[in-house]
Structure formats: structure tokens, C-alpha cells
Amino acid sequence: MYDFAYHKPSSVADAVKLLAADPDARAISGGMTLLPALKLRLNKPTAVVDLSGIAELRGVKREGGTIVVGALTKHYEVATSAEIKAAIPALAWMASTIGDTQVRNRGTMGGSVANNDPSADYPAALLALGATIQTDKRKIGADDFFQGMFATALDTGEIVTAIHIPVPEKAGYAKMKNPASRYSMAGVFVARGPAGVRVGVNGAGANGAFRATAMEAALAANWSPDAVASIKMDPAMMNGDIHGSAEYRAHLVTVMAKRAVANAG
Amino acid sequence: MPQVTLTVNGTKHTVEVEARTLLVELLREKLRLTGTHVGCDTSQCGACVVHMGGDSIKACTILAVQCEGADITTIEGLAKPDGTLHPMQEAFREYHALQCGFCTPGMVMSAIDLVNKHPGGLSEQEIREGLEGNLCRCTGYHNIVKAIAAAADVMQGRRSELARAAE
Numbered sequence: 346m347y348d349f350a351y352h353k354p355s356s357v358a359d360a361v362k363l364l365a366a367d368p369d370a371r372a373i374s375g376g377m378t379l380l381p382a383l384k385l386r387l388n389k390p391t392a393v394v395d396l397s398g399i400a401e402l403r404g405v406k407r408e409g410g411t412i413v414v415g416a417l418t419k420h421y422e423v424a425t426s427a428e429i430k431a432a433i434p435a436l437a438w439m440a441s442t443i444g445d446t447q448v449r450n451r452g453t454m455g456g457s458v459a460n461n462d463p464s465a466d467y468p469a470a471l472l473a474l475g476a477t478i479q480t481d482k483r484k485i486g487a488d489d490f491f492q493g494m495f496a497t498a499l500d501t502g503e504i505v506t507a508i509h510i511p512v513p514e515k516a517g518y519a520k521m522k523n524p525a526s527r528y529s530m531a532g533v534f535v536a537r538g539p540a541g542v543r544v545g546v547n548g549a550g551a552n553g554a555f556r557a558t559a560m561e562a563a564l565a566a567n568w569s570p571d572a573v574a575s576i577k578m579d580p581a582m583m584n585g586d587i588h589g590s591a592e593y594r595a596h597l598v599t600v601m602a603k604r605a606v607a608n609a610g
Numbered sequence: 611m612p613q614v615t616l617t618v619n620g621t622k623h624t625v626e627v628e629a630r631t632l633l634v635e636l637l638r639e640k641l642r643l644t645g646t647h648v649g650c651d652t653s654q655c656g657a658c659v660v661h662m663g664g665d666s667i668k669a670c671t672i673l674a675v676q677c678e679g680a681d682i683t684t685i686e687g688l689a690k691p692d693g694t695l696h697p698m699q700e701a702f703r704e705y706h707a708l709q710c711g712f713c714t715p716g717m718v719m720s721a722i723d724l725v726n727k728h729p730g731g732l733s734e735q736e737i738r739e740g741l742e743g744n745l746c747r748c749t750g751y752h753n754i755v756k757a758i759a760a761a762a763d764v765m766q767g768r769r770s771e772l773a774r775a776a777e
Contacts (some may be wrong), residue, residue: 351612351629351675373676380671381653383630393629395676421665445743446720447656450665451672527742 346383350392356399357506361481363394364502370394372504374417377444377452378460402455402506405429410539412510416455420444423454433474435516435534435609439466442520444527455505461553463494463584464528466520468554469547471508474516475540479507494553513538515568517609519601520548523588530589531597533557533605537568544573544602549594551584560602570603616677618643619687627674634658634669636677637684645685645715649745656744659716660684666723668743685715688722698722701761702754709748717754720744725762732762 352370354360364370370392373379382388396402402417405426412432414423423429423440430437443449443457443466457467458478471478471487478490481504490498499505513536520532529548536543542565544557563572578595585591615624618641625640637643637660646669649657653671660669661683688696698718701707708714724740725732732740737755746754763769 346630348628348630351673353675353678376672376676377653380673384651393673397676445656446723446740447659447666447668447671447743448653450662450667 346380347386347389349390351395352392353395353398357401357481357504360394360396360399360504361502363392364504367392368501370502372396372459374456375419375452377448377456378462379456396455396504407432407512410512412512414454414508414510416453416458416505416507418454420449420452420454420457421446424449432512433510433516435518435536436470436474436510439470439518439534442466442522454508458490458508459497459499459505461491461493461495461497463550463553464548465554466518466529466532466547469532469545470516470518470534471510472545472554472556473534473536473543474510474513474538474545475536475543476511477509478505479509480505484509488556491554496553511539513540515609517605517607519604519608521597521601526588531594531601533598533601535560535564535602535605535609537564537609541565542568544605546598549578549583549598551582551591555582557598557602564606568606570606573599573602573606576602612675614675614678616674616680616682618682619684625674629673629675631674632670633660633672633674633677633682636674637669637682643684643686647712647715649712649716654743654745655713656716656720657713659719659744661719661723664723664726666720666743683719685718688718696722697764698725698758698761701757701764705753705757705760707749707753707757708746713744713746713748717741717744717746721754721758721761722765725758725765728762729766731766731768732759734759 371390372394374396402415404415407428420440420443457465476487478485516536518534521530531549532547534545544560547554560573578598580591580595583591583594611626647657649655653668658669
């Protein structure tokens, strides 16, 4: 790892100032992606701005029909939060399947969202739930926020501060884990709620997390595993690599969608 | 150079480190606590697991400076000063839950966090899933799972399998 300057601001305003002053500075929260990337020298920031001391980015609360998750909320906290378990149990369960215990004890929802790894779990859930990503300067709907593999609507130096998630009537998740790395090969999150019937897919898409709109239409007409069983994904839209071909991932999306609907009940 | 103040196994240390220094490097190279191992150095194998505020974390994937004010426990902090082993260490010995021993410190630290987070006890399946972040290339895991189940009984005040066998 190359060396860098280290800053630990205690407010969002100070963090934004530090990041604005230096375009080569990087924000860190749990560091579960950034630190491995720095070790591989894939990235050479001049400074690392540690967000973990910013109290206003912490906590989970329910505001009417919306769950608000602070960006620094760790996966373990999402998995065990009483508010989330009561309102969106599928999201709590999803969090309990991310990485391993040690990753869940450090990694945060804000970090995962800002990174938008194609195999990350949350982007599919936030697309399906019609979530809104709050940053230090604006609110961005999930559909506009996630812009392909590792790409988001965030400007340089813009910080995710919270995620606003409308409470659905029903939601379910299922994923096929790579048996070695445990990363998602194909994960599907289905939800029926204020944003309508929506289906988010992770792990499989050639361009990161996406919405399976044909499945949404089928589930809107008939909320049952059978409704999506005959919907085939286009392999040309899927990612193929040493872990599985595009055809295999296309098949998995349908299987996971059926299981996700069954899990949602 | 940045300074970090943290508590390790009950002792407060203030150490000068480079910003890029990992917690595991601070533990091993500055504090000479070499029980915490570096296996893969890519946050996969779990040989470097320690506790930070009671939660298991991989010490190879956190900067030392991120541990300012933290309370860290390593494998060296488990046994009592008179040498009495922690019930998890005792169970690993009793059930022959290791061969080469390289993964053992991380296994023991992960196992203790796992048991502490399941006050009502653990199924075999929960133990196996709870070890997802720890790799062992010798044992095939069976004896590790048995040891953790036995230690959970002792730590949570249930009659252990050993006690039952002795009756």
C-alpha cells in the first residue's frame, strides 16, 4: 500500500471540505473494498478521509412509512436492527448474508452503495424497494443513482449520508453464492409496495445491478413464483466469467426470482 | 507521523504509525503480539481475526489509525494471568480442533464472538456458517465445530458433553 495522509473529520461539512480540497482524496467508511484495492495498488489516494467519526451518519430510524438508514450503519446492524427486521425483514436477512461475520462487523450500507460493486447485495434491494439515496447535497432515486458497474451518480467528493427506504407490503430475496468467494452469482430482490412491484438483480448483469422489468410486469399481474418461471433473461445482458457463463447466470436469475417471490410469501 | 492510542488486552498503548499501517502490523511488529497471524492478507482466511469492542474483525483489513480509542483483544488476551485457558482454547485442545495451528488464533477469536452473539446456543449449521470467514486447510472443520459447540456449553453455563459423559 502506498502511504497517504489520514483525516478523521467529525462532521459531514468538514469531510466535504477535505474531499473538495483534494480531488485525489478518498472517503473511507468500513474499508472492506477500499483497503483491499489500496493493497493491490489499484488506487493511489493522496489522503484518506475517515467518515467513521461523524455521528450524524449513524443510526436506523423509522419515519412514517420510511426506514432511514444512516450511511455508516454496518451490515451486522442492518441484520439485527429491530426497526428493519419488523418493517423489511428481507433486507435484514439480505444483510446477514453479506460476506462473512468480520465483513458484516465493518462494512457499511453507505460504503456498499457508493461503491456499487456488481456483486454487492444492497443495490438490487434498493432498486426493488424504490429507495432514495441522500447525499451531502441532494436526494437521488435508486434508478438514477446506480449507473452500471462501480458507477454511480455521485460527483467527486460527494458523500452518501443516508438511505431512505419506503416500507413495502412484501419483499423477498434469494441469491446463488459463488461457492468459493461467497459473492453473489445472481441475486434477486422482489418487492411490492409504494413504488409498485419492482425486481432488482445483482451479481448477474453485464453492467451491474439492474431492474428486471419483464418480471415486474408479470408479478404485478400475478404475484407468485409461477409468474416469473417462464421469463428468460437475455444472456447478452449478463456477465460471463470463469465462475459461470452468461447463459448460466441468465438461468440463475429466473431461478432466484422464483425463490425470492416464494421467500416474500 | 500519525499517532494512535488504543487499548490492547487491557493495556493502553500510544504508538507512532504510518497512515497505511494495518492493525495487524501494529500488533505484530510494534507490540510484538505475534499470536495474531497473517495468512492471505486479503481478508479471506481469517487467521488475523481479533476483537474490536467485542466484535470480530480482520486485523489485515483495517488501518491502525482507524483503531483510535478502540478496545482490542487478541489471542494473547484470552487466558488468565495464571495460564488458565479460556474455555474456547480449552475446547480446541480437548477436541483436537487443530493440526498445524496456523488458523487457530483466528478461529478461536471468531468462535468466541459467534458464541457471544448467540446467547441461546448454536446449532451445528450456525457454527459452520459462522466460520465462513475462517479457512482451515488441515482439519476439515469437524473437530473445530465440535470444540465450539462444547465451549458454547461451558461459556453459557449448560452441562457440557464432557460433563454428561463423566456422569
